[in-house]
Structure formats: structure tokens, C-alpha cells
Amino acid sequence: xxxxxxxxxxxxxxxxxxxxxxxxxxxxxxxxxxxxxxxxxxxxxxxxxxxxxxxxxxxxxxxxxxxxxxxxxxxxxxxxxxxxxxxxxxxxxxxxxxxxxxxxxx
Amino acid sequence: xxxxxxxxxxxxxxxxxxxxxxxxxxxxxxxxxxxxxxxxxxxxxxxxxxxxxxxxxxxxxxxxxxxxxxxxxxxxxxxxxxxxxxxxxxxxxxxxxxxxxxxxxxxxxxxxxxxxxxxx
Numbered sequence: 001x002x003x004x005x006x007x008x009x010x011x012x013x014x015x016x017x018x019x020x021x022x023x024x025x026x027x028x029x030x031x032x033x034x035x036x037x038x039x040x041x042x043x044x045x046x047x048x049x050x051x052x053x054x055x056x057x058x059x060x061x062x063x064x065x066x067x068x069x070x071x072x073x074x075x076x077x078x079x080x081x082x083x084x085x086x087x088x089x090x091x092x093x094x095x096x097x098x099x100x101x102x103x104x105x106x
Numbered sequence: 107x108x109x110x111x112x113x114x115x116x117x118x119x120x121x122x123x124x125x126x127x128x129x130x131x132x133x134x135x136x137x138x139x140x141x142x143x144x145x146x147x148x149x150x151x152x153x154x155x156x157x158x159x160x161x162x163x164x165x166x167x168x169x170x171x172x173x174x175x176x177x178x179x180x181x182x183x184x185x186x187x188x189x190x191x192x193x194x195x196x197x198x199x200x201x202x203x204x205x206x207x208x209x210x211x212x213x214x215x216x217x218x219x220x221x222x223x224x225x226x
Contacts, residue, residue, distance in 0.1 A: 034212035036151075043203050043219055044151065049212030087151055091209045094167040096141065096153040 002026055002090050006099035014106060017078045021102045023088035025069040032092035033071045035064060038101075039084040047086075048073065078104070108132035108215045110204050115220030118194055122224070126189040128204030128217055135180055136160045140187045141207040142178065145219075146200040156207050157187060171197075194224045 003026040013019050023033065031051040036044035046055045048064040051071060061076045075082055083106065088099040114126040128140065139162065142154035155168040157178040166178050177190040187204060201219040208214060 032210060036213070038151075043205075043216035044213070045216075046212045046214050049208075049214075050210050055212070055214070089151075089212070091207070091212060094156060095169050096156070096207075098143075098151040098153065101150045 001095055002029060002093065002097050004088050004090060004097055004099035006086075006088055006102050008102060009100065010103040010105070012105055013078050015078050015080060019075040019078050019082075019104060021073040021086050021104075023071040023073070023099050025071070025090060028069060029090045029092035031066065032090055033064075033066065034089045034091060035062075035073045036087045036089065037082070037084050038087065044087060078106075108206075110206075110215055110217035112202065112204055112217040112220035115202065115222045117223045117225065119226050120195055120224055122194050123190070123192045124194065124222060126191070126202055126204075126220055126222070127186050128188070129184065129186045131185070133185075133206065133215070135185050135187055136182050139207040139209070140178075140180075141205050141213065142189050143203045143205060143213075144198075144200045144222075145203070146197075149200070152200075154189070154202070191222075194222075196224050198222060199224050 005024045007022045033051050035048040038044040051066045052064040063074045065072050085101045085103045087101050109131045111129045141156045175193050179188045203219045204217045205213040206215045
């Protein structure tokens with residue numbers, strides 16, 4: 001199975017900060033990497049798919065990139081509605097796998 | 107508007123069975139691959155299984171823990187997918203979500219989830 005390791009597991013930032021989250025895959029997954037934000041008590045919400053494509057309706061302060069098997073989600077100017085836990089997911093193959101999550105708080 | 111609504115969760119004894127439903131509106135379940143994802147209390151997301159589109163054979167794939175115990179199926183007449191779960195243990199406790207699985211396009215649509223509690 002493909003393992004996804006997210007770092008950090010949690011971070012504390014201030015509103016307006018640039019925030020960078022990382023997800024490392026245990027093997028090649030091409031561009032099949034997605035990012036989700038989950039707020040407490042809610043289902044996950046797709047932010048970015050295929051490494052860098054912004055889901056419709058997601059603010060442009062979110063961006064995604066990759067270098068080999070290292071994937072990055074960047075928030076350029078943290079907003080209150082961005083707080084929650086971020087999960088990466090690979091859909092390159094089955095079993096689908098998720099990272100363990102990064103909790104973003106202030 | 108696309109909506110996914112899960113139902114069927116509840117309290118079940120260890121060793122028991124449960125069938126979860128995911129009723130979809132705004133999309134045809136025959137034309138979508140669908141997955142189930144679960145989340146234990148306070149934990150991360152865990153993929154359960156996928157039901158391919160009918161045009162992609164309509165077959166299923168499961169996480170190792172689900173093989174032999176869980177079965178996904180589709181009812182086109184009700185535009186609903188199901189997750190039949192047997193031999194449940196306390197480790198199966200959590201919120202179960204259904205979602206559209208578009209591979210390269212990620213999991214775009216999710217239900218609100220249904221809580222399964224396995225306890226004596």
C-alpha cells in the first residue's frame with residue numbers, strides 16, 4: 001500500500017500568515033494527489049485535486065505543487081475559515097490512502 | 107444540486123451486522139464510481155472500499171480490513187449504494203461517509219456521514 005506522511009501534524013499560525021503543509025508519498029503516484037479540509041463535525045471538503053488543480057469555488061489563496069513524491073499545499077494568507085484539519089489523499093491506485101492529517105489552528 | 111445522504115448507522119453489538127445506505131440525487135450512481143470512507147472518533151480518514159462505474163465493470167475493491175466482511179453494492183432503481191457490514195467489532199466504530207470517487211478528480215461530493223457504534 002502507498003503510505004502518505006503529512007507534516008507537521010499540527011501547526012499554529014496567525015491570520016494573514018503564509019502556511020505550508022507537506023505530504024510525502026512512499027512511492028511514485030504521478031499527479032494523483034488531492035487535498036481536503038475537514039472542519040469539526042463536517043465531512044471533508046475537496047480543495048485541490050491532481051496535485052495543483054483548484055476545485056471550483058475554492059479561494060485562490062490555496063495552491064498545490066509537487067517535487068517528485070513530495071507534495072505541498074500552500075495557503076497564502078490564512079483566513080479564519082481555513083482552520084481545521086487538512087488531509088492529503090492519493091487516488092493513483094487502490095487501496096486509496098490518506099495522510100494522517102495536519103491540524104491548523106491559531 | 108448534488109446530494110449524498112447516508113443512513114443506516116446505529117448501535118450494534120460486537121459480531122453483529124449493519125447495512126448502510128447512501129442515496130444520491132443530482133447524479134446517476136451508474137455513472138459514478140463511489141467509495142466509502144470511515145473515521146474513528148478523533149482519528150483520521152480511512153478508505154473502506156470502492157464500487158466502480160458500471161461502464162468500468164462495476165466491480166469492487168476493498169481495504170484489507172474490509173475484505174470478507176464488507177460488501178458494497180448499487181441499486182440503480184433507487185440511485186443508492188449500500189455498504190453491508192458483518193462481523194463488526196469495536197474497531198469498526200466511527201462515522202462512515204460515502205463519496206464520489208473520480209480518481210484523478212478526487213472525491214468531489216461527500217455525504218454528511220452516518221455514525222456506527224459497535225458496543226455491547
